[in-house]
Amino acid sequence: MIAFISGGCKNGKSTYAQNLAKSLCKTGKLCYVATMIPHDEEDDRRIARHLKEREGWGFETVEQGTDIDGCVDRLGSGATVLLDSVTALLSNEMFGPDGTFRPDAGIKTAQQLRSLCLAVDNIVLVSDYLYSDAQIYDEYTEAYRRGLAHVDRELAKLSDTVMEVCFGNIIFHRGELTI
Amino acid sequence: MHLITGGAYQGKTEYAVEHFGIKSEDIFTCTEDGKIDFGKGCVRGIEQYVLACVRAGKDPGAVFESTRDWEDAVLICRDISCGIVPLDPVLREWREAVGRLLAILSRQAESVTRMFCGLPQKLK
Numbered sequence: 001m002i003a004f005i006s007g008g009c010k011n012g013k014s015t016y017a018q019n020l021a022k023s024l025c026k027t028g029k030l031c032y033v034a035t036m037i038p039h040d041e042e043d044d045r046r047i048a049r050h051l052k053e054r055e056g057w058g059f060e061t062v063e064q065g066t067d068i069d070g071c072v073d074r075l076g077s078g079a080t081v082l083l084d085s086v087t088a089l090l091s092n093e094m095f096g097p098d099g100t101f102r103p104d105a106g107i108k109t110a111q112q113l114r115s116l117c118l119a120v121d122n123i124v125l126v127s128d129y130l131y132s133d134a135q136i137y138d139e140y141t142e143a144y145r146r147g148l149a150h151v152d153r154e155l156a157k158l159s160d161t162v163m164e165v166c167f168g169n170i171i172f173h174r175g176e177l178t179i
Numbered sequence: 180m181h182l183i184t185g186g187a188y189q190g191k192t193e194y195a196v197e198h199f200g201i202k203s204e205d206i207f208t209c210t211e212d213g214k215i216d217f218g219k220g221c222v223r224g225i226e227q228y229v230l231a232c233v234r235a236g237k238d239p240g241a242v243f244e245s246t247r248d249w250e251d252a253v254l255i256c257r258d259i260s261c262g263i264v265p266l267d268p269v270l271r272e273w274r275e276a277v278g279r280l281l282a283i284l285s286r287q288a289e290s291v292t293r294m295f296c297g298l299p300q301k302l303k
Contacts, residue, residue, distance in 0.1 A: 131186025133262020149188030
């Protein structure tokens, strides 16, 4: 099962995604693919908070900040994977720590995510819907938005179920399911 | 008239081409020059037309009253109603003007479709 979840911030996407991943995992490992690369103390604190929030859920944390399909061997066969978030992954791929900017990073990211999706038993992918605001962005931000939309749409094509979380409610754009 | 909306890069134009069989040469794309032409049967980027109107101090809804040429058209307009209220007063007015226009067009549309990550959601 490939499940894609998006929606606005603080709508309950991560909580729903954790529940869904847990319910999909019948046999095999339950893994959380952490995409965030910490750059400062604030990031360290955020990661510590996320780890604490997932305590007791039975997730094994696998870190992979770039080249996402590089974690396939560590996940092993038959794994159920929660990837939160596509947004952070693309940011790592597009904006390097040395200041490099790869405007077409979305194409590579979508391909590598596809490989990951096809290599595991179940995967729940979380992204962010950031396409409906009234701003005119600089070229970097606009390239990022365009890239994320490309990744989202490629993942949506591939997914068995596509959901939008709206204040804790689920809108099924494809493949209704109950957990 | 059929209205297609949704956020940026969500596949609105692709949907118009696939679902309504519109050829890409039959799509009029609005830009910041403030021109709009319903003659081709499909108009995209209506939010850009609205932005041009706001900048020129014109009412973006007026053209939809002065002509009925859009009645059989497929209209494509980005939804910009979410997100932070912009600091720039022009963008603030743009955001509200697009919202008002979409509400008017929605009422008059035969169908309204919202695109989400490339997937159509039938609103009407």
